[in-house]
Amino acid sequence: MAPKVFYISDGTAITAEVFGHAVLSQFPVEFETFTIPFVETIQKAEKVKQQINDCFITTGERPILFHSIVKPEIRDIIYSSEGLDYDFLNTFVSPLEKQLGIEAQPVMNRTHGKSNLGYDSRIEAINYTMENDDGQTMKHMDKADIILLGVSRCGKTPSSLYLSMQFGIKAANYPFTEDDMDNLKLPEALKRNKSKLFGLTIDPNRLHEIRQGRMENSRYSSLRQCRIEVKEVEMLYKKERIPFVNTTFHSVEEISAKILDVTGLKRHMF
Amino acid sequence: MAPKVFYISDGTAITAEVFGHAVLSQFPVEFETFTIPFVETIQKAEKVKQQINDCFITTGERPILFHSIVKPEIRDIIYSSEGLDYDFLNTFVSPLEKQLGIEAQPVMNRTHGKSNLGYDSRIEAINYTMENDDGQTMKHMDKADIILLGVSRCGKTPSSLYLSMQFGIKAANYPFTEDDMDNLKLPEALKRNKSKLFGLTIDPNRLHEIRQGRMENSRYSSLRQCRIEVKEVEMLYKKERIPFVNTTFHSVEEISAKILDVTGLKRHMF
Numbered sequence: 001m002a003p004k005v006f007y008i009s010d011g012t013a014i015t016a017e018v019f020g021h022a023v024l025s026q027f028p029v030e031f032e033t034f035t036i037p038f039v040e041t042i043q044k045a046e047k048v049k050q051q052i053n054d055c056f057i058t059t060g061e062r063p064i065l066f067h068s069i070v071k072p073e074i075r076d077i078i079y080s081s082e083g084l085d086y087d088f089l090n091t092f093v094s095p096l097e098k099q100l101g102i103e104a105q106p107v108m109n110r111t112h113g114k115s116n117l118g119y120d121s122r123i124e125a126i127n128y129t130m131e132n133d134d135g136q137t138m139k140h141m142d143k144a145d146i147i148l149l150g151v152s153r154c155g156k157t158p159s160s161l162y163l164s165m166q167f168g169i170k171a172a173n174y175p176f177t178e179d180d181m182d183n184l185k186l187p188e189a190l191k192r193n194k195s196k197l198f199g200l201t202i203d204p205n206r207l208h209e210i211r212q213g214r215m216e217n218s219r220y221s222s223l224r225q226c227r228i229e230v231k232e233v234e235m236l237y238k239k240e241r242i243p244f245v246n247t248t249f250h251s252v253e254e255i256s257a258k259i260l261d262v263t264g265l266k267r268h269m270f
Numbered sequence: 271m272a273p274k275v276f277y278i279s280d281g282t283a284i285t286a287e288v289f290g291h292a293v294l295s296q297f298p299v300e301f302e303t304f305t306i307p308f309v310e311t312i313q314k315a316e317k318v319k320q321q322i323n324d325c326f327i328t329t330g331e332r333p334i335l336f337h338s339i340v341k342p343e344i345r346d347i348i349y350s351s352e353g354l355d356y357d358f359l360n361t362f363v364s365p366l367e368k369q370l371g372i373e374a375q376p377v378m379n380r381t382h383g384k385s386n387l388g389y390d391s392r393i394e395a396i397n398y399t400m401e402n403d404d405g406q407t408m409k410h411m412d413k414a415d416i417i418l419l420g421v422s423r424c425g426k427t428p429s430s431l432y433l434s435m436q437f438g439i440k441a442a443n444y445p446f447t448e449d450d451m452d453n454l455k456l457p458e459a460l461k462r463n464k465s466k467l468f469g470l471t472i473d474p475n476r477l478h479e480i481r482q483g484r485m486e487n488s489r490y491s492s493l494r495q496c497r498i499e500v501k502e503v504e505m506l507y508k509k510e511r512i513p514f515v516n517t518t519f520h521s522v523e524e525i526s527a528k529i530l531d532v533t534g535l536k537r538h539m540f
Contacts, residue, residue, distance in 0.1 A: 003370060012527035014436070015292040021539045022285040022338060023362050026374040035537050037527045064369070068292060084369055092293050092356050099334070099354055100273060104296040112523035119521060126428045133400070158396045158435075165428075165435055165522075166284070251389060251540070252435075253382035257282035257307045267305050269291045270521070 002032040004055050008048060008067035008078060012112050013037035019088050020066035031064075039069065045077040056082040070106040112270070122168040122270050129164040132172035133157055138189035141172055145265060147193060148173040149237075150200035151229040152220075153210045155247040155255060159200065162252040167260065168268035176233055178220065184232045186240065198259050199237040199244030204230045206248050272302040274325050278318060278337035278348060282382050283307035289358050290336035301334075309339065315347040326352040340376040382540070392438040392540050399434040402442035403427055408459035411442055415535060417463060418443040419507075420470035421499040422490075423480045425517040425525060429470065432522040437530065438538035446503055448490065454502050456510065468529050469507040469514030474500045476518050 005024065007016040013035050024031050039045050055063045065083040069075040079085060093104050125145075132140055134157065141147060146163065148156045152175050160171035174190060190197060204226040211221035219225055237244045245258050260267055275294065277286040283305050294301050309315050325333045335353040339345040349355060363374050395415075402410055404427065411417060416433065418426045422445050430441035444460060460467060474496040481491035489495055507514045515528050530537055 012523045014523055014527065015288060017537070017539055018285060018288045019292075019358070022289075023359060023366065026340075026359070026363055026376050027366070027370065027372055028375045029370070029372060033539070037531055062369070064366070070296075086362050086366070088289070088358060088362065089293060089296070091361065092358065093296055096293065096297070096334070096356070099332070100297065100299070102297055102299060105298045106296050112521055114519055114521040114524070123428055123522075126431065130403070130427060130431075157400060158393055161396065161400075161431055161435060165431060249384060251382050251384040252393075253282045253284055253540075254384070257284065261307055267287070269287055269303070270523075 001059060001061075002030045003061065004059060004063040005031045005033045006048075006052060006055075006063055006065050006067075006083060007033060007035040008039055008065060008069065009037050010040050010069045010071060010074060011037065013068075014112055016066045016068050016088075019068075020064075020086075023066075023086070023088075039074060039078075040071075042074065042077065045074045049077050049081040052078075052081040052083040118168060118268055119270065122164070122268070125164040125168045125170045126161075128170040129160050129172070132170075133160060135174040138174075138187060141189040141193050143170060144172040144193065144196055145170040146172075146198055146259065146263065147190060147196045148198055148200055148259075149176065149190075149233070149242065149244075150202075151176050151207070151226075151233055153207060153214065154200045154202040155252070156200055158252045159247070159255045159259070162256045163259065166253075166256065166270075167265075168270065169260075169265060176229065176236075178225065178229070181228060181232050184236050186236075194240070194242075197240075197242045198263065199233070199242045200255070201230060201234050201237070201244055201246050203246070203248040271329060271331075272300045273331065274329060274333040275301045275303045276318075276322060276325075276333055276335050276337075276353060277303060277305040278309055278335060278339065279307050280310050280339045280341060280344060281307065283338075284382055286336045286338045286358075289338075290334075290356075293336075293356070293358075309344060309348075312344065312347065315344045319347050319351040322348075322351040322353040388438060388538055389540065392434070392538070395434040395438045395440045396431075398440040399430050399442070402440075403430060405444040408444075408457060411459040411463050413440060414442040414463065414466055415440040416442075416468055416529065416533065417460060417466045418468055418470055418529075419446065419460075419503075419512065419514075421446050421472075421477070421496075421503055423477060423484065424470045424472040425522070426470055428522045429517070429525045429529070432526045433529065436523075436526065436540075437535075438540065439530075439535060446499065446506075448495065448499070451498060451502050454506050456506075464510070464512075467510075467512045468533065469503070469512045470525070471500060471504050471507070471514055471516050473516070473518040 062084045068089045156173040163169040163171040207226040208223040332354045338359045426443040433439040433441040477496040478493040
């Protein structure tokens with residue numbers, strides 16, 4: 001039976017999930033997870049405690065708890081349950097207090113709150129990325145922090161969105177299409193923003209597979225066409241000395257982190 | 271002087287950032303942060319160690335380290351630096367090994383890797399959300415997991431994108447425009463998906479401010495118009511018993527977590 005895991009928080013529980021997921025992914029087993037956000041009252045905490053205890057009674061195993069609850073009176077209720085507590089937040093707060101010589105001032109919802117510095121600029125980055133997706137317009141390329149290039153379905157849109165959402169980066173993207181292939185070159189608006197260009201490429205077989213899912217048995221999705229496009233685009237990257245990354249085996253997190261690492265763009269946290 | 275913080279990883283360093291950010295946000299001070307991803311070789315680890323030690327020499331304070339490095343020989347190099355180690359990952363791995371009776375099998379890049387179950391369905395959710403943003407088409411509403419409603423600029427697009435990116439939810443969104451206001455009602459495609467509808471609302475003064483930034487001194491951005499639209503839309507939500515949330519003081523994380531909490535939609539982790 002899959003071990004049971006509770007992610008509990010008085011806020012969104014996103015931090016508890018991200019952290020717990022990182023720890024649990026070190027283990028070669030599947031877990032069954034339950035996320036309980038917004039545990040802000042004694043009543044709700046008591047209900048969660050009951051749920052944990054019921055789970056223990058049913059399974060005979062103590063469930064694993066990852067929580068990030070700021071209010072002590074609520075945290076204590078969770079502590080008093082039959083779950084096994086991996087209190088990732090508080091474990092590190094008191095050594096940090098010592099090191100910094102500063103007392104922590106826990107505030108609910110601060111981690112993912114809107115009061116974060118630069119929240120508006122993050123929304124601006126998301127809007128920018130939406131409006132400059134897929135080469136819809138070249139008018140605002142000068143305002144981009146980064147411009148992703150690549151053939152259709154190589155991962156430009158999800159990567160651009162992740163860059164804006166997670167890191168507050170204004171990411172435009174520009175597609176090279178079938179019609180460009182005879183004489184592949186950079187449009188003027190990209191040429192004058194050369195230092196912002198970053199290429200994506202992909203294995204032609206994987207590209208073929210993805211495009212088949214969109215438009216089966218078309219010229220667009222044919223392996224031949226995929227091979228031509230990828231080859232031409234990679235040649236352009238090399239000729240123009242545009243850094244590029246192969247997305248075939250990488251997640252949007254990895255692609256985005258790689259782009260920031262190579263370009264030196266500053267990551268913002270929200 | 272702001273305490274110095276290093277986020278170090280052999281992967282994307284996103285987990286280290288999210289975790290460190292959660293811990294540090296409990297303190298009422300500003301930190302200066304440096305993120306160093308992809309520390310995969312001894313050489314790179316040695317360079318990072320030098321950077322940490324230089325920072326200590328320059329500032330006279332031991333920098334704070336949050337790292338999630340899987341390979342012991344690389345981790346040991348970081349351990350041997352002058353930084354103070356908050357090894358959030360390994361601190362919890364060995365108690366978990368005991369509880370589970372299973373040995374951890376650390377694998378690099380597993381946390382944010384592409385091998386995660388359901389990665390493709392996440393990309394599908396992102397594509398769905400892009401293609402069904404802002405009521406562009408009503409054709410695919412039946413395929414949505416959730417449909418966000420609201421007036422222009424109340425937060426529909428960033429919230430939809432966050433739901434798809436973070437949680438793998440197919441989130442469509444539909445705007446109510448000025449022209450709808452005389453006789454506000456739900457289009458047919460929304461009526462037949464009533465159980466998926468979720469409303470957003472916003473303080474009219476804040477809406478006015480946001481719209482002024484887009485189209486200054488227009489009818490669209492006037493406080494009068496903002497007030498009318500918000501009032502009409504809230505009345506519709508109440509009449510149709512559509513759950514809704516006020517976005518004025520909430521981040522996309524909070525809005526999204528609230529929507530999932532109220533609707534009971536399952537959160538996926540990537």
